[in-house]
Amino acid sequence: MLNRFMLIVVFVPIAIILIALAVANRAPTAFTLDPFNPGNPALTLQLPLFFLLFAAIAVGMIVGSLATWLKQGRYRKLARVRGQELQTIADPRLTPGQTNLPATKR
Known part of the structure; x- marks a missing residue:
């Protein structure tokens, strides 16, 4: 019952919002890893904004x-x-000081 409630009340509205966000932001956007030369094509990716x-x-x-x-x-x-x-x-079968852990080799 709680799982169905969480699905309907929480996850469905979140999914609707995320789908709307993805549709509204599907234009390619430049993502660059070089802050000093943003036009460097070797370190620039063209990806949709929603993906980023x-x-x-x-x-x-x-x-x-x-x-x-x-x-x-x-x-x-x-x-x-x-x-x-x-x-x-x-474990009542053990004597005081004895453990039921496996013995280790020395």
Whole structure:
């Protein structure tokens, strides 16, 4: 029920807006990587403006997701350690000090 609500109320209007944006901005636009010589044809691409906008949004989402994932790494590690501790505590067949983790070679 919630998935259908999200689809109808959120994603359909976003899709309509993005399609309208793409149709309105389909003219080729010069994108240059050389700020000192904008006329340099080797570093200039002619792309539709909506493609550049969508690419910028996608890159921003990827960079933001990666930054969030890296920032939360310590919490994932803590959850793994606590999960292993809980598994060790919850297994009644183990004696104190013994773990059910596989033995490592030295």
